[in-house]
Amino acid sequence: LVILIALTFIQCAKRGRPTGGPLDEQPPVILRAFPDNYSRNFKNQVIEIEFDEFVKLKDLQKQLVISPPLKTRPIISPQGSASKKITIEITDTLQDNTTYVLNFGESIVDNNEENPYPFYKYVFSTGNVIDSLTLKGKITDALNYKAEEFVSVLLYEVNETYTDSVIYKESPRYVLNTLDSLTTFTMENLKEGTYKMVALKEKNSDLKFDPKRDKIGFVSGTVSVPSDKVHELRMYQQELDPSIKRITQQAESRLYVGYTGNIEDLIIEPIQKKSLIQQSRLTQLEKKDTLQYWYRPKIEQDSAIFTTTLEGKVEEFNVRLKELDKDSLVIKKGSEFSLRNAASFTASTPIEKIDMTLMKLIDKDSVEISFTTRLDSLKNKAYLDFEKKEEQKYNLTMLPGTFTDFYGEMNTDTLSYNYTTKKENAYGNFSITLSGGSSFPVIIQVTKKDLTIEAELSVNENGTYDIFYLNPGDYYIRVVYDTNGNGKYDPGNFLKGLQPEEVVYNPELIQLQANWDRRYTLNLK
Numbered sequence: 041l042v043i044l045i046a047l048t049f050i051q052c053a054k055r056g057r058p059t060g061g062p063l064d065e066q067p068p069v070i071l072r073a074f075p076d077n078y079s080r081n082f083k084n085q086v087i088e089i090e091f092d093e094f095v096k097l098k099d100l101q102k103q104l105v106i107s108p109p110l111k112t113r114p115i116i117s118p119q120g121s122a123s124k125k126i127t128i129e130i131t132d133t134l135q136d137n138t139t140y141v142l143n144f145g146e147s148i149v150d151n152n153e154e155n156p157y158p159f160y161k162y163v164f165s166t167g168n169v170i171d172s173l174t175l176k177g178k179i180t181d182a183l184n185y186k187a188e189e190f191v192s193v194l195l196y197e198v199n200e201t202y203t204d205s206v207i208y209k210e211s212p213r214y215v216l217n218t219l220d221s222l223t224t225f226t227m228e229n230l231k232e233g234t235y236k237m238v239a240l241k242e243k244n245s246d247l248k249f250d251p252k253r254d255k256i257g258f259v260s261g262t263v264s265v266p267s268d269k270v271h272e273l274r275m276y277q278q279e280l281d282p283s284i285k286r287i288t289q290q291a292e293s294r295l296y297v298g299y300t301g302n303i304e305d306l307i308i309e310p311i312q313k314k315s316l317i318q319q320s321r322l323t324q325l326e327k328k329d330t331l332q333y334w335y336r337p338k339i340e341q342d343s344a345i346f347t348t349t350l351e352g353k354v355e356e357f358n359v360r361l362k363e364l365d366k367d368s369l370v371i372k373k374g375s376e377f378s379l380r381n382a383a384s385f386t387a388s389t390p391i392e393k394i395d396m397t398l399m400k401l402i403d404k405d406s407v408e409i410s411f412t413t414r415l416d417s418l419k420n421k422a423y424l425d426f427e428k429k430e431e432q433k434y435n436l437t438m439l440p441g442t443f444t445d446f447y448g449e450m451n452t453d454t455l456s457y458n459y460t461t462k463k464e465n466a467y468g469n470f471s472i473t474l475s476g477g478s479s480f481p482v483i484i485q486v487t488k489k490d491l492t493i494e495a496e497l498s499v500n501e502n503g504t505y506d507i508f509y510l511n512p513g514d515y516y517i518r519v520v521y522d523t524n525g526n527g528k529y530d531p532g533n534f535l536k537g538l539q540p541e542e543v544v545y546n547p548e549l550i551q552l553q554a555n556w557d558r559r560y561t562l563n564l565k
Contacts, residue, residue, distance in 0.1 A: 067155045068095050068148065073162065082140075082164040087128040089162070094122040094151040101245075102190065103145030103219065107229075108138065109211040109247055122151040128162070137167030139229050145219050163229055171231040173266045178224040179239060179257070182276040182540035183529060184491060185516060188241045188255065189220045191275065193227065195235040198262050204535055207238055207249040215247060230265045237263045238534075239273040249534070251278050258534055276531040276540040282306075284348045287357040292366040293338050293447075295346075295359065297322075297331040307349040308333055311356075316344060321390045321446050323420040334390050334446050369445045371438075373457050374421070379467065380495070380509035383424040383436065383459055390420055390446035398442040401426060404433040434459040467509040468552035470560070472517060474502045477564030483520040483527065488513065489549065498527050502564070512554050517546040519562055 069092040075084055096118060106113070115129040126148065134140065141163050146156035163170065175195070179187045194212035196202065213235065216227045240247070241255040249256055257273035282301035287308075290296050297308065310316045321334040339361055346357050367389050374384030394413050401409045401424070411426035422443075424436065438455040472484055485496040486507055494515065495507045520529045521542040532540040546560055 065153070065155060067157045068093050068150045070157070070160075075164065077162055077164075078170055079164045080168055080170060082134070082166050085130050087130070087162065089126045089128075091124050091126075094124055095126065095148055095157075096122045096151055097126070097147050098149050098154065098156075100144075100147045103147035103217075105141075105143045105145070105192075105215055105217045107141045107143070107215045108135070108213055109215055111211075114142075134166050137165075137169075139163065139165045139167075139169075139171040139231070141229050143216070145217070171229050173230040173232060175227045175230055175235075175237075175263065175265055175267060175271070176225070176269070177227070177237070177259075177271040177273060179218055180223070180272060180274050182257075182274040182531065183543050185518075185545055187223045188275055189218065190241070191218045192216070192240045192242060192245075192247060193218065193225060193273070194238045194240065194247065195227065195230070195263075196238070198234045198236055202236070204236075206236075207534065209248060211247050212238075224270075232265055234262050234264055237271055237273065239275060241275060251280055256532075256534055258532075260537060260539060274532075274540055278533060279531055282350050284350060284355060284357070287333075287346055287348075287359050289359060289361055289364065290332070292364050293335050294367055295333040295335075297333050297348075299329055299331065303331075303350060305349075305351065306331075308346055310339075311345045311347060319446075322418065323390055324418050326419070336447060367447075369443065369447075369449045369451060371443055371451055371455060377459050378509060379428050379430065379461050379464065383426075383457075385422045385424075385443075387420060387422075387443065387445060389449070390417070391415060391422055391443055392446050393444040394422055395442050395444070398439040400437045402435050403429075409434065428461055430461055430464045432461050434461075464509070465555035468512055468554060468556040468558065469510065470507045470515075470517065470552070470558055471504060472507065473504045473559070473561040474499065474519070475561060475563055477502050479521055479523075479565055481522045481525055481527075482564065483522050483529070485518050485520060486510065487516045487518065489516070491516070498522065510552060512552055515550045515552055517550065517560060517562070519544050519564065521565075 071090045071092055073087070073089045075082065075087065097116065100116065110132040112132045115131060117123070117127050128142070141161055144160045146158060148157040148160055149155060165171070177193065179191050181187045193216045195214040196206050197213045214227060214230060216225055218225055237259040239257040240249060243250070243253040255275045255277050257275040259271045259273060263271055279302065280300035282303050283299065285298040285300065288296050308322070309320070316339050317335045319336055323332045323334070325332060341361065343358055343360050346359055348355050348357065370388040372386050374386065377383045394415065396413055401411050403409055409426050411424055414423045414425065416423070436457045436459070438451070440452050440454060441450045442455070443451045470486060474482070480500045481498055483496055483498050484505060486494045488494055494510060497505055497507065499505060522528070523541050524530060529543065530541050532538045544562070546562060550558060552558060
């Protein structure tokens, strides 16, 4: 008995490591605010908010939204340390009879586990009334599958001084940020009135629209407060206005023309055209807002004045000319050949003529294959079209003189390129049925997961459309309502009041594997 009791005491006295207790998962608690939240006739310059534990501010610049915006942001502490009190010092002059909202988002967190105080708002009015009306909306993306995060929703008061240019140079009356968790939102503490509703995905957070960098969405017409309607803002990257930015020399008889916007009707020519230039060509640099202007003969002077005509606007550019090397013809084989894609070639100078009599295409059994050629002059890209078969090898031989460029130069070497096709069952296929549609034409697009376009087809009626020989991978299917029938998606334009063309997605990301045929039906409007 004595031994048993002794062993019991030994077990009770064993050393152990303390557990530290349960993890704190509770957000900090506000003990008091001075002046009180929702104060009226507010006159103070300093606001103090006390908590039951040490707190700190996290991502304050991104999370804090003040509505109406202040010209100078308040001085808020602590910054970079912890405290049981947050102090807000207002350095701007407040407007009379105005309700202000300081929305901290989730920037107030406790010092240890960083549990956030959820979406704390401090509200006060410089008048006798705190505005309490609301407005609801949702953010979508006109072209992309998912909406952006941290979108600013802006309300501009529509009165006798309002113009649409206000979004470029003035702050809104009210602002809300969707932060990183919302695509639907409710704007609160609004005053009755008529407003213009705009959304911006900004780069520099100045609440002013910069078409070069910002995405925009807007509600057509005006919105009224109060209202029970849920307003949709479809975000898009606005196409810049057509303009020529610069013209510079790049080679002996070649200029770079930097531009913005749609320049399909651009005309470029020197003032002394007849005496300086006999012929010219324009080509597009791939993935750049730059054209190449080719001309002949060489201009024998140190500068020349070129005029550009774009949408009826004429401008002059004085181009300095130097002694530079002459461009020479180099042919390159394209890399995209497959059962679905044609063989292609690009050239270092503009292709003018392709002599098919100097070309020969054979398969692996040395059987000659018939083909046709076509030329995309703007892209300066030539295509070779022929009937391709699976698991086949082809050889294309092009003798000297097959290609003639803008300057009359020909390829001097014999070119020989090999092409190989895979089995048909190495690819996957889509069969897409459109039904119920009455708004045509539409563009069927198959995109990769990153939304780069893999295949597209413009159609004018309901029916079943097949897209063959896609590499295995993840794809989206979407339909663009091509309202103006130009064969491409067009974004909106705020000043013209144009909304972006509507894009509808099949709701799932589709996994396509080799030898799969996947069928989908899209019900159109």
